Amino acid sequence: MTSPILETRNLNFSYNSGVPILHDVNISITKGQNVGLVGESGSGKSTVLRLLLGIYRPTQGHILFAGEELALRNREQARRFRSQVQVVFQDPYSSLDPRQRIDQLIAEPLRSLGIARDANVGGSRANIRDWMENEVVEALKSVGLPADSARRYPDEFSGGQRQRIAIARAIVCKPQVLLADEPVSALDVSTRVRVIELIAELGATKDLTIVMVSHDLAVVAALCKQSIVLEKGFVVEQGLTASVLGAPSHAYTQRLIESLPRLPVN
Amino acid sequence: MSTTKKERSAPLIIGCILVGFITSMALISLFWTPYSVGDMTGDRLGPLSSDHWLGTDKLGRDLLSRVMIGARIAITVGFASVFIGAILGVIFGLIAGFAQRWVDESFSAMFDILIAFPTLLLAMLIVAARGASLTSAIIAIGFGMSAIVARLTRLLVKRVLAKDFITASRASGTSWMRIILVHVLPNIWPTLIVTFALQFGFAGLTEASLSYLGLGAPPPNASWGSLLQEAQATVLISPVAAIAPGLLLVCLVIGMNMVADGLRDVADPTLRRSR
Amino acid sequence: MKIVDVQNLCVETVEGSKVVSEVSFSIEPGARLGLIGESGSGKSMTALAIMGLLPAELKVSGSLLLGNGKDQPVQILGAPEKMLNRIRGTVASIVFQEPLTALDPLMKIGRQLSEPLRRWQGLTGDALNDAVLSALAEVRINKPERIAASYPYEISGGERQRAAIAMALACEPALLIADEPTTALDVTVQAEVLTLLDAVVSNRGMSLLFISHDLAVVSRITDHVLVMKDGSVVESGSLRDILQDPQHPYTRDLVTSAKELDKALDIALATEKNIGIG
Numbered sequence: 001m002t003s004p005i006l007e008t009r010n011l012n013f014s015y016n017s018g019v020p021i022l023h024d025v026n027i028s029i030t031k032g033q034n035v036g037l038v039g040e041s042g043s044g045k046s047t048v049l050r051l052l053l054g055i056y057r058p059t060q061g062h063i064l065f066a067g068e069e070l071a072l073r074n075r076e077q078a079r080r081f082r083s084q085v086q087v088v089f090q091d092p093y094s095s096l097d098p099r100q101r102i103d104q105l106i107a108e109p110l111r112s113l114g115i116a117r118d119a120n121v122g123g124s125r126a127n128i129r130d131w132m133e134n135e136v137v138e139a140l141k142s143v144g145l146p147a148d149s150a151r152r153y154p155d156e157f158s159g160g161q162r163q164r165i166a167i168a169r170a171i172v173c174k175p176q177v178l179l180a181d182e183p184v185s186a187l188d189v190s191t192r193v194r195v196i197e198l199i200a201e202l203g204a205t206k207d208l209t210i211v212m213v214s215h216d217l218a219v220v221a222a223l224c225k226q227s228i229v230l231e232k233g234f235v236v237e238q239g240l241t242a243s244v245l246g247a248p249s250h251a252y253t254q255r256l257i258e259s260l261p262r263l264p265v266n
Numbered sequence: 267m268s269t270t271k272k273e274r275s276a277p278l279i280i281g282c283i284l285v286g287f288i289t290s291m292a293l294i295s296l297f298w299t300p301y302s303v304g305d306m307t308g309d310r311l312g313p314l315s316s317d318h319w320l321g322t323d324k325l326g327r328d329l330l331s332r333v334m335i336g337a338r339i340a341i342t343v344g345f346a347s348v349f350i351g352a353i354l355g356v357i358f359g360l361i362a363g364f365a366q367r368w369v370d371e372s373f374s375a376m377f378d379i380l381i382a383f384p385t386l387l388l389a390m391l392i393v394a395a396r397g398a399s400l401t402s403a404i405i406a407i408g409f410g411m412s413a414i415v416a417r418l419t420r421l422l423v424k425r426v427l428a429k430d431f432i433t434a435s436r437a438s439g440t441s442w443m444r445i446i447l448v449h450v451l452p453n454i455w456p457t458l459i460v461t462f463a464l465q466f467g468f469a470g471l472t473e474a475s476l477s478y479l480g481l482g483a484p485p486p487n488a489s490w491g492s493l494l495q496e497a498q499a500t501v502l503i504s505p506v507a508a509i510a511p512g513l514l515l516v517c518l519v520i521g522m523n524m525v526a527d528g529l530r531d532v533a534d535p536t537l538r539r540s541r
Numbered sequence: 542m543k544i545v546d547v548q549n550l551c552v553e554t555v556e557g558s559k560v561v562s563e564v565s566f567s568i569e570p571g572a573r574l575g576l577i578g579e580s581g582s583g584k585s586m587t588a589l590a591i592m593g594l595l596p597a598e599l600k601v602s603g604s605l606l607l608g609n610g611k612d613q614p615v616q617i618l619g620a621p622e623k624m625l626n627r628i629r630g631t632v633a634s635i636v637f638q639e640p641l642t643a644l645d646p647l648m649k650i651g652r653q654l655s656e657p658l659r660r661w662q663g664l665t666g667d668a669l670n671d672a673v674l675s676a677l678a679e680v681r682i683n684k685p686e687r688i689a690a691s692y693p694y695e696i697s698g699g700e701r702q703r704a705a706i707a708m709a710l711a712c713e714p715a716l717l718i719a720d721e722p723t724t725a726l727d728v729t730v731q732a733e734v735l736t737l738l739d740a741v742v743s744n745r746g747m748s749l750l751f752i753s754h755d756l757a758v759v760s761r762i763t764d765h766v767l768v769m770k771d772g773s774v775v776e777s778g779s780l781r782d783i784l785q786d787p788q789h790p791y792t793r794d795l796v797t798s799a800k801e802l803d804k805a806l807d808i809a810l811a812t813e814k815n816i817g818i819g
Contacts, residue, residue: 016367040727041698053437082439095430099452109438169434188579189754193798215728222805245809257810259732261757263803264764264781 003067004028005176005209006052006085012060013047021047022233024061029177034203034210036220036241038256039230045213048230049181052211053087054078083113086170090182092162096154102165103150106136109173139168142206143198160191164198171202178203180212184219196222217260221245229253278528284521288514292338299331303488314506321506323496332488333510339482339489340470340518343404347469348462350408351415356458358412359419360446363427374420380413385472386479393481400483403476407469418461422454460526467522474515490515542610543567544716544748545591545633550603552586552595552772560586560599562772570610570715573742573749575759575780577795578769584752587769588718591750592635593617593625607632609715630657634709638721640701643708644693650677650704651689657711680707681737699730703737710741717742718750723758735761756780756799768792 011025022044029035029052039045050056051063054072063070065081072078086109089095096105110116110132120128137147143164154162163183170178183199184192200223203210214220220227221241228238229250236250248254300319301307306326314321320329362373389406396402426432426449435445470490476482477491485492490511497507545568552561561583568574578584589595590605601618608614609632615624637643645653654673658664664672677685680703693701702722709717719738723731739762742749751762759766760780768776768783768791775789784800787793 040729050433053433055433055436079439082437085437087434087437089430089434091430095434097429097431097435097449097453100448104448108435108440112435112438112440112444166434169438173438189756189802190579190794190798193801196802217728217809218802218806221809222802241809245806246811255729259729260806261731261735261755261761262806263757263784263799264760 004030004064005066006211007064008048008051008058008061009064010061011048011051011058011063013044013051013056014059020233022051025230025233025235027228027235027238029209029211031176031207031209033226034212034224035226035228036224037211037213037228037230038215038217038220040215040256042232043230044233045230046181049087049179049211049213053085053179054081079113083109083115083173084175085177085179086173086175087179088163088166088170088181088183090186092159092166092186095166096162098154100154101150102140102152102154103133103136105154106139106150106165106169106172107132108169110135113173115173135172136168139172140165142171142202143168158191160187160195163187163195167195167198167202171206171208174206176207176209178208178210180210182214183212185214185216192219199223217245217256229256275528275531277524278532281521281524281526281528284517285525288337288518288521289341291334292341295331295334295338299328299334301328301331303327303331303335313504320510321504323493323504323507324500329493329507329510332493333490333514335488336490336493336511337514339400339477339487340473340515343400343407343473344466344469344518344522346404347408347411347473348466350404351411351465352458352462354409354412355415356419359416360423360450362416362420363423363450364442370420374417377413377417377420380410381417383410385410386475386481389476389481398481398484400487403473403482406476407472410472411465411469414465415458415461419454419458422457423450426450426453456530460530463522463526463529467519467526470518470522471515474511542570542608542614543606544570544572544608544610545750546604546606546614547587547591548604550587550590550605551601552583552590553600553602555598555600559772561590564603564769564772564774566767566774566777568716568748568750570748571746573751573763573765575763575766576750576752576769577754577756577759577766578752579754579795581771582769583772584769585720586772588635588720588750588752591617591716591718592629592633593620594629594635607716630709630712630714631661632714633716633718634712634714635718635720636702636705636709636722638724640698640705640725641693643705644701646693648692649689650691650693650696654689654704654708654711657708661712676707676711677704679710679741680704681733682707697730698726699734702726702730702734706734706738706741710745713745714747716748716750718752720752721754722751724753724755731758738762756784756795757803768795 007028008025011022013022014020025048037045037048047056051058054070070081072081116128116132120131136150140147140149145161145164157165180199184195187195196219199210202208210223212220212223224241227241227244229236229244229252231252237244237248237253244253245257248257307328309322310324310326320333323329323332358373362370365373385406388410389403392402392406432445432449435449473482473489474491474494477489478495482489482491493511494508501508547567548565550561550564551559553559564587566574576584576587586595590601591607595601603618605617606614607617607628615628651673654676655669658672659669662672673689674685677688682688682700682703688696688700688704722738723734726734735758751759753759764780766777766780766783767774770791776783776787776792783792784796787796
């Protein structure tokens with residue numbers, strides 16, 4: 001049993017106004033075990049994601065990254081953390097800077113985290129640029145977009161393609177964990193399935209562990225081995241997706257499952 | 267597509283012609299005016315003639331020369347006050363945009379107070395302190411404008427910061443400085459440019475009102491505002507003396523408005539690349 | 542007599558691109574029709590056309606007859622605004638995805654609801670008050686008094702959508718158009734609102750045009766559907782038939798996608814049970 005990449009211990013969070021959002025959340029993310037954070041609006045699921053991303057700071061409790069307390073003021077740890085934990089958001093129209101070209105956009109982590117520099121020690125500026133260009137094309141390829149997308153701008157792409165670009169940006173620095181906040185709920189059904197397949201494939205081929213926030217149990221069932229059900233800031237149930245969905249022990253989980261719209265059985 | 271594009275750029279072209287006309291008058295006045303501004307070279311209130319294209323004023327000074335100098339003053343004031351307004355406004359707007367809670371609230375309150383404070387009153391205070399001059403007028407207008415720019419910048423910055431791409435950028439370890447340069451400024455710039463263009467026109471208008479009240483450049487300098495003031499008493503005898511500066515002022519404001527409108531379309535990234 | 546009869550409806554933008562092209566369908570009194578399509582398929586435009594709510598700059602052609610089942614149906618296309626105003630709410634009503642757009646943010650729910658009731662049924666005073674409360678009770682709002690005294694922003698999304706449905710039903714229309722009415726809601730609330738819509742429409746014997754991108758959601762309401770893509774109807778008939786044997790490539794894609802997600806759920810839901818039995 002390997003130690004978890006990310007772990008929370010008695011995580012509490014409240015906004016400045018004092019309204020509590022999360023109560024004693026304990027979760028752990030181990031390599032290769034995709035996790036689905038399930039809940040409805042107000043459950044605090046997106047807040048958990050932002051805490052795991054280090055964008056919010058816990059009011060109480062701890063977040064551990066590779067066994068050590070997450071302290072992003074420690075620059076060395078921050079760099080390691082940022083290159084290991086990346087994120088994809090729900091709204092593909094808000095998650096890409098409309099003024100940046102796709103290659104600049106995707107290369108941002110390589111540049112900001114100094115990865116391009118480290119990979120080309122002693123290389124000239126031109127070397128670094130070529131190397132980055134190469135990585136960008138690789139990332140585009142792995143999300144199923146043509147190499148010439150690099151020279152275009154976000155508004156030339158559809159919602160599904162934008163989401164692929166956002167995923168390319170997230171995986172370009174070869175992270176271990178991909179945090180995904182409702183990555184497919186803004187997409188049309190057929191596009192949705194394709195993006196889910198892409199995420200599943202990347203998870204399998206790139207050694208990527210996916211932590212996905214979703215209100216859609218079908219998406220979680222398709223992607224995640226583990227599920228955590230949140231209700232009003234409390235974890236009400238967690239475990240293997242098959243057992244959480246197949247034999248829900250909490251009344252709220254049961255209600256969620258009963259409410260699911262299903263296709264008629266022929 | 268080509269027709270709609272043409273339609274869209276029509277205001278920009280007309281605006282550029284109007285503003286270009288005034289700007290060239292101002293530029294020419296740097297090297298040449300028909301007569302020297304202060305010289306009484308003709309009859310008092312002389313009519314339009316080949317010697318004096320726009321006639322002369324009540325002291326016999328050539329009106330065209332005075333109007334040209336007026337253009338120079340209007341353009342100078344426009345540039346200088348937008349420069350001051352832009353620098354102060356963008357800097358304070360950025361600070362307020364990034365600030366949270368009480369810091370943000372105090373900045374906002376400050377901007378609101380400054381906006382509510384009449385530029386005219388501000389100008390009077392500055393004139394009282396430094397004496398009436400073009401610089402005083404520029405400082406007053408630029409300062410008043412900075413509050414408007416700051417409030418807009420703050421709003422735009424907050425809007426951009428709420429976007430997911432900023433969070434994604436932070437999650438990629440990008441420094442705040444770089445986020446400002448690469449993500450925030452390029453995204454708020456188009457709207458700001460439009461505002462600067464609008465404010466440029468208004469600055470000319472405000473300067474004219476200040477000069478009209480005697481708070482602008484002192485004589486013999488001829489701002490359009492002071493020309494209008496001088497022409498007031500004799501407007502029935504010599505209407506051109508009032509019409510010429512008045513019309514140019516209108517051209518400047520409308521022209522800059524059209525430029526602003528045109529820039530808004532050009533700055534729209536979805537239009538920019540769809541050819 | 543048909544409630545809605547749409548023939549060759551075309552909607553074009555100023556630039557000449559067709560948003561809706563050659564759409565024809567009709568709904569009998571008390572019947573239900575599901576309109577399925579993804580974003581940009583023209584389904585919402587069709588709904589707006591029936592209500593006579595299309596933006597004026599769009600070019601519309603074809604025929605669109607709307608009736609209450611008793612009087613002679615009227616032609617909606619090209620009808621004067623005054624007539625449309627009389628029809629809206631009393632013959633056909635619409636519920637949108639986002640109830641906040643349908644409710645006036647500055648008016649208490651009770652007052653908003655009382656306005657159509659007063660105009661339509663001529664109620665005043667206590668009778669009007671009672672009518673408002675019973676309208677809210679009909680959409681299964683637990684504490685009608687509290688909701689009636691609240692502003693839209695003070696109540697939950699589910700309550701807002703119920704209030705919007707109550708408003709749409711106030712003037713007893715013959716047709717209710719529901720445009721993605723549950724898409725913005727949580728799953729549990731969605732299930733409640735769907736049950737509510739189903740019941741209310743049955744009780745009143747109304748016709749229903751239900752618009753959604755979600756095959757599973759539509760199947761809760763009706764089996765009779767129309768699939769739209771890029772402004773045209775690509776397939777129509779029974780949802781069960783379409784799920785079993787989709788004809789158009791687009792429908793096939795849609796059905797496969799929906800089934801794939803459904804299957805993932807089935808597997809997850811079944812695994813543990815099987816383990817339990819075994």
